[in-house]
Amino acid sequence: MGRVSLFITCIIDQLYPKVGLAMADVLERLGYEVEFPEEQTCCGQPAFNTGYREDARKVARHFLGVFRDAEYIVIPSGSCAGMVKHHYAELFSKEPETLEAFERIKPRVFEFSQFLLDVAKVEDVGARFERVVTYHDSCHALREMGIRQGPRRLLSHVRGLELREMEPAEECCGFGGTFSVKFPEISGGMARTKLDSILKTGAEVVVSVDSSCLMQIQGALSRAGSRVRTMHLAEVLAER
DSSP states (O other), X not given: OOEEEEOOOHHHHHTOHHHHHHHHHHHHHTTOEEEOOTTOOOOSHHHHHTTOHHHHHHHHHHHHHHTTTOSEEEESOHHHHHHHHHHHXXXXXXXXXXXXXXXXXXXXXXXXXXXXXXXXXXXXXXXXXXXXXXXXXXXXXXXXXXXXXXXXXXXXXXXXXEEOOOTTTXXXXXXXXXXXXXXXXXXXXXXXXXXXXXXXXXXXXXXXXXXXXXXXXXXXXXXXXXXOEEEEHHHHHHOO
């Protein structure tokens, strides 16, 4: 089938390692050879978003070096995939050689659900998950990567799963990385609005392709005393 190099994001590496393991499990089930380059670090997004462009360039150069020979680079995050595919060109606009290295690697970078649908050409991965779920569209996945129907198509083939759409599904959860630190009142208000939308669906599980959003949402659910839990798409698709 091919060789997949996993880029495991900071938040998954530090807080949600089961998501990375679940992604590897699904890809191996489909017949891919999966590798994890241990020298990988960060994509550079936190530094980029807070204005530390030179620090972001340093980290981004390292990313390009680590993955330069990868056949496919699969990322369990629309946010980090969006950083690589859409912002590295801006970071290296004045570095022709680095920009050329980025352009070579760009077509091989995929968010997890996009890889399943566009490269593996599969919608049914053989998962079973007998729960009522609702799907949260993360901002970067939706607006930068154009990911909307793909995860829903994958969820529609999970046996026993009932998908109930929240209204509005596309509204921000309020995390936004450092936004939630700089503007906690606004961030918290947005999370509470998202919480109301989730609870109205009657879902047992909230699913997304970004663990950062799910961390924000889980915090709101926990503070409200809700028993609804959050799961990354990869975790649902790994269920048998």
